[in-house]
Amino acid sequence: MLKFGTSGIRDLTSNLLKNRVAKEIAESLYTVGWQEISIARDGRTGSDKLMEEFIKHFPGTIHNLGITTTPELAAQNGLAVMITASHNPCRYCGFKIYLNHIEQSKLDLPPVPAYHKWDLLPKDIIIDCANGGLGHKLNSLGFTNIVNCGDGEINEGCGATHPEFLNDYCQKNNLEIGFAVDGDADRFMMYLHDHVLSSEEVTILLATLLNLKTIVIDETVNSGLERNFNIIRSKVGGQSVLSFMRSSHVILGAEKSGHYYFETNNSSSDALDAIILVANAYKEKGIEGLQAILNTYRPYYQICYNVNIDDLPDDYESILQNFNPRNIRKVIRKSGTEPILRIMLESKKEKAVTKAWQTLSSQLKIEA
Numbered sequence: 500m501l502k503f504g505t506s507g508i509r510d511l512t513s514n515l516l517k518n519r520v521a522k523e524i525a526e527s528l529y530t531v532g533w534q535e536i537s538i539a540r541d542g543r544t545g546s547d548k549l550m551e552e553f554i555k556h557f558p559g560t561i562h563n564l565g566i567t568t569t570p571e572l573a574a575q576n577g578l579a580v581m582i583t584a585s586h587n588p589c590r591y592c593g594f595k596i597y598l599n600h601i602e603q604s605k606l607d608l609p610p611v612p613a614y615h616k617w618d619l620l621p622k623d624i625i626i627d628c629a630n631g632g633l634g635h636k637l638n639s640l641g642f643t644n645i646v647n648c649g650d651g652e653i654n655e656g657c658g659a660t661h662p663e664f665l666n667d668y669c670q671k672n673n674l675e676i677g678f679a680v681d682g683d684a685d686r687f688m689m690y691l692h693d694h695v696l697s698s699e700e701v702t703i704l705l706a707t708l709l710n711l712k713t714i715v716i717d718e719t720v721n722s723g724l725e726r727n728f729n730i731i732r733s734k735v736g737g738q739s740v741l742s743f744m745r746s747s748h749v750i751l752g753a754e755k756s757g758h759y760y761f762e763t764n765n766s767s768s769d770a771l772d773a774i775i776l777v778a779n780a781y782k783e784k785g786i787e788g789l790q791a792i793l794n795t796y797r798p799y800y801q802i803c804y805n806v807n808i809d810d811l812p813d814d815y816e817s818i819l820q821n822f823n824p825r826n827i828r829k830v831i832r833k834s835g836t837e838p839i840l841r842i843m844l845e846s847k848k849e850k851a852v853t854k855a856w857q858t859l860s861s862q863l864k865i866e867a
Contacts, residue, residue: 509584509593512545521549525557539564539572540582541632541683543589543653549582566635568684570769573597586660586681589652616771624778627665629658631682653682659757662688662695675786680770686757687770692786700793702753707792708780715743715752718830719843723798800849802856804842806865818862824855
């Protein structure tokens with residue numbers, strides 16, 4: 500079983516069911532004193548069985564939100580358990596656990612429904628919902644301009660982890676703008692005019708629309724943003740971003756993965772927050788207004804590469820430790836959710852970053 504980012508665990512759904520993990524979590528939470536929780540799932544195959552097992556073995560009060568998004572579940576007061584594997588393929592599932600607004604929570608009262616964003620979302624904006632929680636929710640609310648809203652397997656060839664679907668869909672239908680979320684709608688991607696935007700371009704839009712001077716970004720985000728904003732760097736991971744936001748009193752945080760954090764949500768990133776902000780700005784400013792913002796961004800040269808750890812030579816850790824090229828900013832780390840090594844090299848000079856990558860890929864026996 501793998502640690503799931505900074506909020507939970509994840510494994511093949513079959514393993515979670517076989518090992519009765521839902522039962523263990525439910526009984527453990529009750530044993531340590533939690534008598535009341537909120538719970539939800541993202542709709543993936545097997546999440547219903549895991550929820551049934553959890554509910555069966557939790558003796559306390561349960562507020563069941565059914566199929567929805569992680570941000571809505573995380574916004575509830577008190578302890579919240581989300582059954583999801585987020586962006587991971589449909590054969591995986593897991594548990595994210597959030598503790599929110601505990602100073603407002605009373606054990607003898609239901610959680611406060613703090614999530615009222617659906618009415619702010621324009622109904623004529625295309626959203627690829629990755630066959631996950633957001634699609635189920637919007638479908639039930641009468642939204643019609645949504646795709647991949649529950650008819651197929653979650654995250655399979657669609658959603659934020661497969662932006663090529665969004666790109667092709669928007670171009671085929673002559674759309675200027677479109678959005679895609681992952682299975683539990685805590686990350687998103689965006690199409691504008693003729694391509695899917697990078698996370699840095701999305702960050703530029705969000706921060707500019709909010710009139711911000713300072714933002715928090717994780718260590719892998721392109722340093723070109725320094726030309727537009729004062730930036731505060733955090734480690735990769737939502738809890739690290741949120742921690743720096745709180746300590747620095749900053750209201751926007753961003754990860755290269757497509758997670759965006761707002762002051763109003765102090766426990767989870769929320770794709771809807773970002774979509775609502777950009778979609779309504781598009782209604783007001785048009786594509787020209789958004790493009791004018793993007794034209795201010797000048798990225799550094801960056802190479803990002805993911806490689807399966809099993810494909811690396813036995814001495815790869817020693818190779819990485821001795822890899823210290825000049826004038827290169829590097830972030831090399833193991834994924835928190837997959838058996839993958841993530842490599843990021845960055846420089847103001849294209850030749851420098853290309854040479855560094857050629858050297859490293861040769862040492863690691865990666866076909867560059």
